[in-house]
Amino acid sequence: MKRTISYCLVYLATSVLLAGCNLVVFNPKGDVARDERDLIILATGLMLLVVIPVIVMTFLFAYRYRATNKKARYSPRWASSHKIEAVVWGVPFLIICVLGWVTSETTHALDPYRPLDSDVPHLNVQVVATDWKWLFIYPDLGIASVNELAIPVNTPVSFTVTSDAAMTSFFIPALGGQIYAMAGMQTKLHLIANEIGQYRGIAANYNGHGFSDMHFSTLALSGADYEAWVNKVKAAPGQLDQASYAELAKPSVAHKITYYSAVQERLFLDIVDKYEGMNKAPRKKETQVQRNSDDVRVNQQPSLLAEER
Structure with a gap:
């Protein structure tokens, strides 16, 4: 009797917990x-x-075929049906x-690499996962933010994702599936928010002791509110260059939301190049082969066109 009551209490507690999920x-x-x-x-x-x-x-x-049921049909020679x-x-x-x-x-x-069909131009966002924070670079706007992503509602967003630390996964559950972020590589993800709101973004792959605090806010804003957010970021005093990024990339837990009003050109590509060793030649003595290589990279990554030029 005591065991039965214990089981009932466990089931009841589980139901209550699931109801709050x-x-x-x-x-x-x-x-x-x-x-x-x-x-x-x-x-x-x-x-x-x-x-x-x-x-x-x-x-x-x-x-039906319990031992006490004497009326159950018994067919010992039955072979198949x-x-x-x-x-x-x-x-x-x-x-x-x-x-x-x-x-x-x-x-x-x-397919996460497939652009969404829409009459509205895509918003390009470059995502960098570090220990243990998320950096969002808006290459077409020349701004960046940490642990806060703002997107206009009903506008397709083209994410280009990489990592400057251990492999992790970029995931906004309310908007769509996850995509892995890996050092020296670029992955693509296309999402859209059709409702105004604030949605939680997370790191969906364990990458160290700061993993549980590696989350960010996704703000799906109206056109006017998105413009106001962009203007707020452009008015921020911080600027993101190699020196400030090196400081930002140092491991930290529960990093506060930070804005950068200016971003150094090619910063995202430089982060990727740290690991894959591409485009290392001096820009002033660039050979024709290197220029062709750069053109190929741009064609393969249209969202990086602004930075490449």
Whole structure:
């Protein structure tokens, strides 16, 4: 009796805790996040078509063929049933076919490198993960911020992501899936916010003791509020160059929100180049081969066009 009461209390406490959870992934605030939520629900529902009947039949068979039930049919010479075989093999086959088609379609539709279809020009944001903070550079505006990302609502955002420390993952659950940030590499992510609000961004891959405090605020603002935010950053006294960035990149936990009104040209590329060793030749004696290499990089990374020029 005491054990039963203990189990009931555990279940009750678990239910209360789960009731307080904010299932942000199932409460999307952007088109990408909504499509990903629908995909999760569809895939889970298709798999439950097998899981639920199996669970139900397990208890049903255990009850029906219990030792005390003398009326249960006993067929010791039963060998096979074409109907059962059709269900056992046919249903999983159909589910796999549907999942395969859905996977093929959504793999391309939700490709993080694929620009979002929109009549509104993309906003380019360069993201640098350091220990343990996030740096956001707006190359077209020449400004930057730390641990605060501001984007205009209903505007597609093109993120170019790298790391200047251990590998981690850039993730805004309310807006869409995550993308890894790795030193010496650039990854791409396209998201959009369709509702005004403030959303939590996190590091979704463990990268040291400051991991739990490596989060940032994402502000989805109206056009006027976004312009006001940009003007506020442009009025900030701080400027981001190699020296100030070196100081910023030093490990720190729970770093406060910081604004930079000016950013040194090519800073993002210089951070990437620290690890991959590209474009190291002096700019004044640049060879034709190096210029061609730079042009290739620009063509491969359109969002970096402003910095390259």
